[in-house]
Amino acid sequence: MEANCETGHVVKINPQFVEIAVDTTQEECHRCPLSNWCSMAGQTSIKIPREEIPRSLQPNQKVEIRFEKIIQTSFLLYLFPLLFFMAAILGARYLLLVANELFLLGIGIGALILSLGIIKWFNNRLSTRPEYKIKIVPL
Helix, strand or coil: CCCCEEEEEEEEECCCEEEEEECCCHHHHHHCCCCCCCCCCCCCEEEEEHHHCCCCCCCCCEEEEECCCHHHHHHHHHHHHHHHHHHHHHHHHHCCCCCCHHHHHHHHHHHHHHHHHHHHHHHHHHCCCHHHCCEEEEC
8 A cells, every 4th residue: 555545435426426434543644644634534434526436346345545746736726826925025125125025925815816816727637647546446
């Protein structure tokens, strides 16, 4: 088993979604430093769109949920907005010689909003690529 994966079993299959019960114990979730922010913490099942699942799955079948490209997507989601925010503030301060701190904050927040728009654009482009999707592998 890979480091970025979970195991589970198929609970329910309907035309729109496949529900998979994740075999993660509560102990494992609470050891994670991001458990307070995680949307999966405390959940026992997830729903995945039917078109992203192999057609051969049956109820009660064991599956492995693989998460790939974690580093690249984490950079895009967390560091890219921070870099945009800091670059806008520093650029306005030292290149445009803006001295008003409130104006600098507004420029930084504007750059942050711009970076979120860029992330949304990247998300739409990358969500169609198979290497950025969650993979469900029957066991």
